[in-house]
Amino acid sequence: xxxxxxxxxxxxxxxxxxxxxxxxxxxxxxxxxxxxxxxxxxxxxxxxxxxxxxxxxxxxxxxxxxxxxxxxxxxxxxxxxxxxxxxxxxxxxxxxxxxxxxxxxxxxxxxxxxxxxxxxxxxxxxxxxxxxxxxxxxxxxxxxxxxxxxxxxxxxxxxxxxxxxxxxxxxxxxxxxxxxxxxxxxxxxxxxxxxxxxxxxxxxxxxxxxxxxxxxxxxxxxxxxxxxxxxxxxxxxxxxxxxxxxxxxxxxxxxxxxxxxxxxxxxxxxxxxxxxxxxxxxxxxxxxxxxxxxxxxxxxxxxxxxxxxxx
Amino acid sequence: xxxxxxxxxxxxxxxxxxxxxxxxxxxxxxxxxxxxxxxxxxxxxxxxxxxxxxxxxxxxxxxxxxxxxxxxxxxxxxxxxxxxxxxxxxxxxxxxxxxxxxxxxxxxxxxxxxxxxxxxxxxxxxxxxxxxxxxxxxxxxxxxxxxxxxxxxxxxxxxxxxxxxxxxxxxxxxxxxxxxxxxxxxxxxxxxxxxxxxxxxxxxxxxxxxxxxxxxxxxxxxxxxxxxxxxxxxxxxxxxxxxxxxxxxxxxxxxxxxxxxxxxxxxx
Numbered sequence: 001x002x003x004x005x006x007x008x009x010x011x012x013x014x015x016x017x018x019x020x021x022x023x024x025x026x027x028x029x030x031x032x033x034x035x036x037x038x039x040x041x042x043x044x045x046x047x048x049x050x051x052x053x054x055x056x057x058x059x060x061x062x063x064x065x066x067x068x069x070x071x072x073x074x075x076x077x078x079x080x081x082x083x084x085x086x087x088x089x090x091x092x093x094x095x096x097x098x099x100x101x102x103x104x105x106x107x108x109x110x111x112x113x114x115x116x117x118x119x120x121x122x123x124x125x126x127x128x129x130x131x132x133x134x135x136x137x138x139x140x141x142x143x144x145x146x147x148x149x150x151x152x153x154x155x156x157x158x159x160x161x162x163x164x165x166x167x168x169x170x171x172x173x174x175x176x177x178x179x180x181x182x183x184x185x186x187x188x189x190x191x192x193x194x195x196x197x198x199x200x201x202x203x204x205x206x207x208x209x210x211x212x213x214x215x216x217x218x219x220x221x222x223x224x225x226x227x228x229x230x231x232x233x234x235x236x237x238x239x240x241x242x243x244x245x246x247x248x249x250x251x252x253x254x255x256x257x258x259x260x261x262x263x264x265x266x267x268x269x270x271x272x273x274x275x276x277x278x279x280x281x282x283x284x285x286x287x288x289x290x291x292x293x294x295x296x297x298x299x300x301x302x303x304x305x306x307x308x309x310x311x
Numbered sequence: 312x313x314x315x316x317x318x319x320x321x322x323x324x325x326x327x328x329x330x331x332x333x334x335x336x337x338x339x340x341x342x343x344x345x346x347x348x349x350x351x352x353x354x355x356x357x358x359x360x361x362x363x364x365x366x367x368x369x370x371x372x373x374x375x376x377x378x379x380x381x382x383x384x385x386x387x388x389x390x391x392x393x394x395x396x397x398x399x400x401x402x403x404x405x406x407x408x409x410x411x412x413x414x415x416x417x418x419x420x421x422x423x424x425x426x427x428x429x430x431x432x433x434x435x436x437x438x439x440x441x442x443x444x445x446x447x448x449x450x451x452x453x454x455x456x457x458x459x460x461x462x463x464x465x466x467x468x469x470x471x472x473x474x475x476x477x478x479x480x481x482x483x484x485x486x487x488x489x490x491x492x493x494x495x496x497x498x499x500x501x502x503x504x505x506x507x508x509x510x511x512x513x514x515x516x517x518x519x520x521x522x523x524x525x526x527x528x529x530x531x532x533x534x535x536x537x538x539x540x541x542x543x544x545x546x547x548x549x550x551x552x553x554x555x556x557x558x559x560x561x562x563x564x565x566x567x568x569x570x571x572x573x574x575x576x577x578x579x
Contacts, residue, residue, distance in 0.1 A: 051500050052535045056367040059360045063352050111542045113450065114356055216448070220355075 043107025058109030076128035095131035116144035155179035173197035256287025322414020365430035381476025405570035451543030468534030499531030
């Protein structure tokens with residue numbers, strides 16, 4: 001009986017303390033600390049500090065890198081009106097610590113495969129979805145290659161960064177070719193290298209790369225990112241096809257269609273043309289087809305361009 | 312032999328009475344809690360991180376048991392004056408040392424065995440129902456038997472640390488023994504630096520001295536193959552055998568010296 005009384009008293013006091021804290025937080029809201037400063041930035045120092053627990057320390061830094069990236073991305077997407085800073089400034093603001101965190105992670109555990117591969121995506125993605133630092137993404141992957149020179153996946157990823165984010169097709173082709181030379185690498189890398197070198201960027205190659213990423217993605221968010229990119233590529237194709245119809249109508253009638261209904265009544269289309277997420281494309285007064293601002297596929301990526309003119 | 316076994320069992324019982332095995336509850340809570348949370352935080356690296364966490368926790372919990380019980384094995388008997396009731400009995404002093412060591416080794420083995428089972432249990436739970444295609448992308452299977460190699464080497468390293476703690480316990484106070492044992496533990500992790508001293512110092516004498524210290528200090532870094540095992544890299548059986556043989560010899564040396572020091576102590 002006495003024990004029960006003590007337990008009840010302790011529970012009551014704890015609940016009361018929590019309620020007082022809640023009242024204090026209502027009156028004086030606590031500030032959200034977004035200071036992501038790193039006390040130790042040297043990987044070799046951390047290796048020593050963590051003694052025999054290097055892999056566990058690497059895991060901690062990996063979790064921190066994910067939280068840091070996710071937090072920065074969320075802050076930026078919650079404030080879409082915030083103008084994008086120039087690319088080099090972007091990485092020195094919201095994503096300032098990202099490379100350091102990934103560098104520490106991979107120094108503590110040099111075989112942390114995912115930290116190189118996903119980390120490169122976090123770094124290379126255009127601002128505000130990522131740091132917009134393709135150069136650092138390549139640097140991270142090259143660090144991985146120094147540890148595992150036979151890792152064709154890192155070479156493919158470097159090629160991908162050159163292709164998709166830097167639009168440097170010569171470098172991209174060289175890395176795809178190098179990856180294709182590694183025993184055990186998939187046989188589509190060599191043809192991809194040849195196509196990239198001959199034609200520069202084309203949508204088919206982009207689709208092959210994103211499809212490959214979708215099929216090999218080990219985690220949901222990367223799979224979702226690849227699906228998103230593939231939908232965007234499909235949307236770009238839809239827009240081109242729809243634009244051709246609109247242009248034909250404009251040519252035939254001497255003025256652009258006022259809306260999709262005009263085209264439907266003229267028998268040019270059967271109804272609203274929807275993007276892969278089911279949102280109708282927008283038709284501007286001057287006859288341009290574009291994604292609706294409400295579409296989750298916004299903003300469409302800057303596509304790699306063909307070296308031999310329009311696709 | 313009988314006397315040693317009796318002392319060992321007694322040490323084990325005492326550690327159970329001292330609630331040492333409670334650490335297993337903390338270990339289980341840590342792993343189960345982490346397995347629940349990590350899935351949300353690690354971008355698909357939960358199995359790798361649970362392995363890292365499980366092996367690291369095994370090593371840390373074991374280290375604390377080895378040090379904090381090891382340092383009291385002899386000194387506590389002296390402080391409590393219970394050593395006076397032991398010495399007149401028909402046992403040699405070395406038997407007391409070896410028996411105490413064997414008892415703590417038994418405690419560690421039981422602890423590690425239960426922690427290993429718990430780790431495999433959590434890994435089984437985490438791998439349950441995961442798409443085989445995703446599992447193939449892992450560096451090593453969730454229930455990789457090679458984890459046992461890492462655990463065996465952690466245990467061997469801890470048995471060596473126990474011997475160090477016991478050695479200091481024969482002539483020093485618990486506080487000083489703890490400090491010295493932790494000092495040796497840290498130095499043992501970085502002793503390879505002494506081997507490579509010639510790369511930072513030109514003085515031949517300093518290099519010679521550093522090399523000498525390197526061979527004398529216990530090399531504890533060699534017992535750490537956690538990262539290799541978690542990443543599915545092979546740990547050759549020869550490496551395992553040589554590392555364990557080193558530990559056996561070093562432990563034997565420490566026990567011989569500890570027994571000698573203890574035999575020379577005057578308890579009158």
